[in-house]
Amino acid sequence: MKHNNLLTSPKNITGFLVILTLAATAVLAGCSASASKNPESSDISGLLEKGIKPNEMGMVMILxxxxxxxxxxxxxxxxxxxxxxxxxxxxxxxxxxxxxxxMNGNINVPAGTTPVAFTFDDSVASQFSYVKENGKLKIDEKCAVGMMEEFGRKHPDFGCTALFNYLPTMFEQPKYVEKKVDYLYRNGYEFGDHTVEHLLLRRQTDEVVQREIAVPIKNMKEINPKVKVETLCLPCGSIPENEELMYKGSYDGTSYNLKWALLVGSNPMYTQYHYKNPGRLIPRIQVMDYDPEDGSGAEGSEYWLNYFDKHPELRFISDGSSSTICAPAYMKHRLLPERLPAGVSFVGY
Ligand SMILES: [Zn+2]
Known part of the structure; x- marks a missing residue:
């Protein structure tokens, strides 16, 4: 069954209604806000009665x-x-x-739901473009930002944000570069450094690696100094021989200090307080259909969505509370307590 899952299966309909109520009561400012979450400790038995089995030691996907x-x-x-x-x-x-x-474990989604992040590589026009309609500039309804925002207006509890990994192409409409960056920045989107020439970093000298990473940082400072770039998106997932240069380096007077490097494929990940968390080198999942006949799209998004439908026990399910990490008690030994955000504790059931 395509959409069989924790939230929509009839036996969990009460939980689903609770989530709907939470969603309806969340006060949201525009499309950029994400759904709010109760800072109080979660009522585990209440959630279990409603068919919600929180598992904040489960896996998440970065698409x-x-x-x-x-x-x-x-x-x-x-x-x-x-x-x-x-x-x-x-x-x-x-x-x-x-x-x-x-990445920071600052996950505020309602009880019973799973956080997911979107990333867009290569800053092409189809991700964000303006069109003129009756002399007025508007966001193209067929570009990714247009579609996300349209969906966000209908379903404000879904959230509306993404990480754009930019190249010098910067969405391919040169006259709107500043306008677009400003719009994305003000509306809760983020930017990642996808280098200058999209070279395979494995094959480059240390100097070229640092140039490839530092120049986009410098460019972004010139476009909009308020934008904070914390992520490197590795072209084709190619890791430089000197791995430390993915995060720290300098070139021609511009230094950079990044927190994460993004890979190209191909699996979900555990969050930062799980002992299997990958650290700074982050796996992603390509969005694509899966054909079980020929195996194409294996380890893509449809494949993993099906996988979590079949293995809901491995999926991150929020308890709706930002002060607790809630999961079946036997998972406690997998937790790295020193990685928990301040004031957050583990609650097992
Ligand atoms: Zn790319």
Whole structure:
């Protein structure tokens, strides 16, 4: 069954109604806000009675998009499928959060839902473009930002944010670069450094690696000094020989100090306080359909969504409280307490 999951299966309908109520009562300022979460300790027995089994020791997904176009192809999601992705994730109980929040363990989604982050690579026009309509500039309703915001207006509890990993192309409309960066910055989107020339960093000298990473940092400071870039998106996932240069280095007077480096594939990950957390080198999942006949799309987004439908016990499920990490008691030994955000404690059941 395509949409069978914790939230929509009939036996959990009470839990679903609770989530709907939470969603309806969340006060949201525009599309950029994510759903609010109760700072009080969670009522575990209450949640269990409602069919919600929190598991904040479960895995999360960071999804990876490139182009959007009318037709689906390699590294290109069709407009139709992108809209379908939003619907599917929403129906299956996923909620969009900022990439940095997911990395920092600052996860504020309602009880019973799972955080997910979007990333877009290569800053092409189909991710964010302006069009003129009756002499007025507006966001193209067929670009990713347009579609996310349209969906966010209908479902404000879904969240509306993404990490844009930029190249010098910067969405391919040169005259709107500042306007777009400003818009994304003000509306809760984030930026990652995707280098200058999209070279395989494995094959480059230390100097070239640092140039590739430092120059976009310098460029962004010139476009909008308020934007904080904390992430490197490795072109084709290629890791430089001197790995430390992914995070720290300098070139021609610009130094950088980044927190995370993004890979290209291909698996979900445990959050920062789980002993299996990958640290700074972060796996992602390409958004693509899965064909079980020929195996194409294995380890892509549909494959993993199906996987979590079959193995809900491995999926991160929020308890709706920001002061507790709630999970089955036997998982406690997997927790790294020193990684917990201040004031947060583990609650087992
Ligand atoms: Zn790329």
């Amino acid at each position: 990876e998009y490139h182009r959007i176009a009318d037709k689906e192809s390699d590294y290109t999601r069709s407009v139709e499928n992108f809209k379908k992705d939003l619907e599917t994730l929403y129906e299956k109980g996923y909620r969009l959060v900022k990439f940095s929040d997911l």
